[in-house]
Amino acid sequence: MQWETVIGLEIHVQLQTKSKIFSGASTAYGAAPNTQACEVSIALPGVLPVMNTEAARLAVKFGLAIGAEINQRSVFARKNYFYPDLPKGYQISQFEIPIVGKGEVEIEMDGKRRKIGVTRAHLEEDAGKSLHENFDKETGIDLNRAGTPLLEIVSEPDMRSAEEAVAYLRKIHSIVRYLGISDGNMQEGSFRCDANVSVRPVGQSEFGTRAELKNINSFRFVEKAIRIEVDRQIDLLEDGGEVVQETRLYDSDKNETRSMRSKEEAHDYRYFPDPDLPPMILDDAFIADVKQSLPELPHERKERFIDSFSLGVQESDQLTQDKALADFFEEVNTTSAAGPRIACNWILGELSASLNNEDLEITQSKISAPQMATLLDRIHDKTISGKLAKEVFAAMWQGEGDADSVIEKRGLKQITDSGEIEAIVDQVLADASDQVQQYKDGNQKVIGFFVGQIMKISQGKANPQQVNEILRKKLD
């Protein structure tokens, strides 16, 4: 039987505010346990929540960026359940009326564009952390994270493959980074993803029973976790079994998903409007103000790259997905006289390859944008050839210094003195009378042989254009 995969994602994005969503405690990452857990964070009796305006701003920013409906009246509700990292015994979230309603984002798969629906995005507070390793018979609770603002972005079940899910996830990641509403750091948990995965026979319109994969903490794992879960479900169904609706945890060490027993107990969250928080009303001025602060978004930047720099669709897309990469490109391009074409080639070529090799982010690049710009300028002003530039790049990457000092140290400066080049040409032609004869007999291809010989003798430093010119002059 042919199976179709159906995936919906719930993405939790920690919003970049200084203080928590309902209290004045700091949201800074990495503090000693419970030192950023104020009386509201630890839910002392009698304390009350007061909403952070910035959290509302950032949520609206996201909504506007994806062209979603903004609910100018939204309601905070309590989601009731007991867990030691949830100090009040309820999470303040939004249920019936979220701040952001329906919207959509576009992803590109193999050159084809697809729209993925966003059902809603709502504000809520993060829970604390449970530390299971520190003690033998006990779990330690750190409430520093409790109350950090989250935007939960819920997609429609619109994705049909693990790759699409990752493309969508990357898209949302790119948007939140562009907007500056989150640092998007997956390792630190500021960008987390749950995936609802089901399969159904191709052609069937109803959805299959889904499993929810919890807290997958890297793009790579999202793809792997979904793949392995899809395989599990198909195997199960083909063996005549049934998929159980449940929460499953992805184990990246074993590359398997397993049922989370502790969450098996049927939940009844008993949502109701939080009586401590009246409905949040955002007036037109608030929305207009946020709208004005919207930066250029990835798709807008991509269009600009295509239009202003005459770059291709795919390379523009590659450059603009990651805001930091696009920023790097633009910095190189404005600093260097070499032009956008060459900058694009080098950034998507050598630079990206080197980053990938060492699993680095663009922000961790060993060559800065100004250094890169100088390198490209040296190609542009013919100090070095494109070919030797690769050697220079590699040396710079290894930390041998900037372009000029590497060129200097290694003596890679291009030979542009025509007298010097002519002498080499003469020597090569004198040593290869057979090939000269072939050329004269009409075999144009041997010109490549001559160039090769000349470059060999000049150690690649002879200016190729001049070499060509002089060769033709001598032979014709």
Next chain:
Amino acid sequence: MHEKTVQQHAEALKKGEYSSVELTTHYLDRIKQHESLNAFITTTESQALEQAERADKRIQSGDATTLTGIPIAQKDIFCTKGVLTTCGSKILEGFISPYDATVITKINDQGMVMLGKTNMDEFAMGSSNETSFYGPVQNPWDTGKVPGGSSGGSASAVAARLAPVASATDTGGSIRQPAAFCGLTGIKPSYGRVSRYGMIAFASSLDQAGIITRNAEDAALMLQAMSGFDARDSTSLDLEVPDYMATLEDSIAGKTIGLPKEFFGDGVDSAVADAIQLAIRELEALGAKTVEVELPNSEVGIPCYYVLAPAEASSNLSRFDGVRYGFRAGEYDDLNDMYEQTRAEGFGEEVQRRIMIGTYVLSSGYYDAYYIKAQKLRRMISDDFTRAFQKCDLIAGPTTPGTAFPLADKNDDPVAMYLNDIFTNSVNLAGLPGISVGAGLDEAGLPIGLHLIGKYLDESTILNVAHQYQKVTDWHLKAPGGFA
């Protein structure tokens, strides 16, 4: 000394007739003397004397407010820094609050002296003060009778002259009903008037702090000090507080008093009904007009209240889980068992009952039938008041259908207990201000309360009418035998 009201103490302190330390010592002695009333859970003698010393210095240096140096009893629902705060529950065993409620801060800023924390129904759930983990409180008018609840300790303390004033809170009648049962003045202001920050929540959309005093003048003075905007409470009103004292002496001639026929039906004891009729005559004699009004949905106020209040409470009380503060059970198998044992041992029966009702009405499949329906009824009840207030300036009636009942009388019948708040809890549902003032004694010599309900934010009118009523009557001057 203890026969004096807050106002009278203020004058005496100002004149130097006695010091705050002397006054405080006097009240602390009385509290000890009448320990059997069980009005206090905690007394804070050493802190009280320190505060009194500071107050005396303030008075001497001319830096005092009217309230500086005057002792007060605080309901044990307010968090008080460095002092055990129990909310009448075992589950808050050992909870020395690390912070002060806003109400406490405001009262401390006045230089008032805290004598201790008063007994109360556990988490303010009760109408007799019998659900307290710390035992029942006696009514000074008849020690075999309940003082009312949930602010029973506050009412008993003020009635017995163990404190000239006590703070209190009211979710469905918890200020007004004990004030009525103890012959006192108790005001619950409009929802949002007094900060709820640091006041341990029972039902957040109904809870409101207020005050129990011996007369309306003291109530006005105290409410002035307690009210006002608090940025830490999202339901606190960012509005200027009217000068309550300034309008106390206004004539009430021409004011229209609405009399809801639903408040004068069969369910009211004849002694109570007669006393309230007499009180209304007095008000008419002062020039007020009366008009009949209708509150057609008031009969379902109690059912509506007993859906909404437990629903909110079931969620508010989830934080008491034995993890971060308070009581944790001694033995348990695992996390869930720890939760279940802690909460079953830590909460009393009435609290568990209400948590279960609240959990039930919010649970899947029942939410619409109970919770949403109750919220709709709440709107209808509120709209009834709005319509009634188109015809009148305030509404009057009995605070309770009867007078104080014997201890242990209604313990086996929660429904009978709930019906005690029939006239008070619709006022909380609508968020309106209400005051109870003593308006007579029944044949057994037990106090009867007159209930005045104001328009939203209009505490001034009910304080004014209550004060004018007290100027021509002397019920508020009567003290229970043996406590004068």
Next chain:
Amino acid sequence: MSITSDQITHIARLARLKTDPEKSEYYAAQLTRIMNLVEQMNQIDIGDTEPMSHPQDAGLRLRADAVTAEDQREDFQSIAPNAKDGLYLVPKVIE
């Protein structure tokens, strides 16, 4: 209407209150009486009234994004039933 002791057991579980059959039986009888009182709501024709969750008609007040809280861990944990190394301790949670 009547509430069964099985329902009580379920509710008590949701609310993390330890029960036993006897206790469930007892509360079932009590809650049945209370819910019968609550059922009086059904006498009223509610129509399409808007639910009222707050007694005020106001919107939410928003606060400026500023860190105002200080570290009070020591104070807070001095009243904790079980805390160590800055953490609150609970019986081991198995995921």
